[in-house]
Amino acid sequence: MDLSKLSPKQLLEIDACTRCGDCLRFCPVYSQRTEEAINPRGKIQAMKKFLRGQYGLWARVFGKKKxxxxxxxxxxxxxxxxxxxxxxxxxxxxxxxSRSLWLAFKEMLVELGHYPKNLGVMKKNVLAKYNISGDSNSSRTDWLDRLENLPPHRYQKERAEVVYFIGCVSAYFPMAHKVPQSFVRILERSGVDFTLLGGEEWCCGFPLIGAGFRREIDGFIRHNIEGVKEKGARSVVFSCPSCYHTWHENYHTDLNLFDSTQFVLNLIKEGRLQFNEEKIKVTYHDPCDLGRVSGIYESPRAILRAMPGVEFIELANHGERCKCCGGGGLLEMVDPELSAALAREKIKEIQATGAELVITSCQQCVRTILTTARRMKIPLKTSYITEFVLKHMK
Ligand code: SF4
Ligand code: SF4
Known part of the structure; x- marks a missing residue:
């Protein structure tokens, strides 16, 4: 077992787990599959056992256990x-x-060859095609074809102040196309000097990190940063919270990075974006990578507060306690039924608010919630926040 995947802090953390079990009450996966080995405490104890067998006193005296x-x-x-x-x-x-521990554990498992085989297929796609879908990367902006009155540059300019980094899911999954389709229109109508990278946008690397293939991402980081710099841009805006977080954590760049909700809120504050009134009751789902992982809770709520006629109702579990919709961590690829079980819980919570519409700021959450609602034959309405903003823009 490769200890170098764990930092000294992480080794201490593994030792520091008191086995109190507080985490058990909150883990959405454990709430669906109540095995000790699947919960955070169980995973830490299992790793501790492996490490003792490899590096503990016994191992030093008698050699590593097989x-x-x-x-x-x-x-x-x-x-x-x-x-x-x-x-x-x-x-x-x-x-x-613990979230960082899980990523390190996966890296160790990859080194040992113990990881779901379909994640190996995903890795091959990303390395060969630079996106998770396995389609040609030059088709990354095909969703533009369904927009009318496109400018001749199709939002792919030689130079611009801002690059809009779309992300693989929004680019390749039809159910999420409304995300970039609405966001480019908002940027255009607000007079933002922006460009897309087109086929030169490569996967941000998040699926590789999330699956334990972190060692493969350096080329992706270099390529994407160079792409942005070639445009002369100083800022990058993301509609995918996982791309945003991955850039923040791993790209080590001096570029200004914005999530779409932060960017839209700034446009509102600058008076570049105004709304028509519509009476509607909405609720908001905090995407894990935007909320807990990136600490962005306020800007989506401030946008909704700025929209006249919008009545905002919080979910029972919101903000730091918002429950994952089931779409995170590649769970959908590994165990679609478990992912759907989490989505069903989310849908029940949304329905309990009495809201007409659930808004979120992650294309993957929209996909997960909507797909499960359709399977359950529940007429639930979901909207990505930029779609909602565009619909109400003056
Ligand atoms: S990881 Fe879970 S069991 Fe361990 S100390 Fe933290 S809350 Fe307690
Ligand atoms: S990250 Fe979420 S799903 Fe994973 S162990 Fe922690 S609480 Fe459970």
């Missing part, structure tokens, strides 16, 4: 059944950054 392949496989099954929602990190009384 890793048990069946135990590793079980551990892998549990480690990959996690949405990376970060709720365990937020709730842990001894402040264990």
């Amino acid at each position: 890793l048990d392949e069946a135990e590793l496989e079980k551990f892998s099954e549990m480690a990959y059944r996690c949405t990376l929602c970060g709720e365990c990190s937020v709730q842990c009384p001894v402040s264990i950054d």
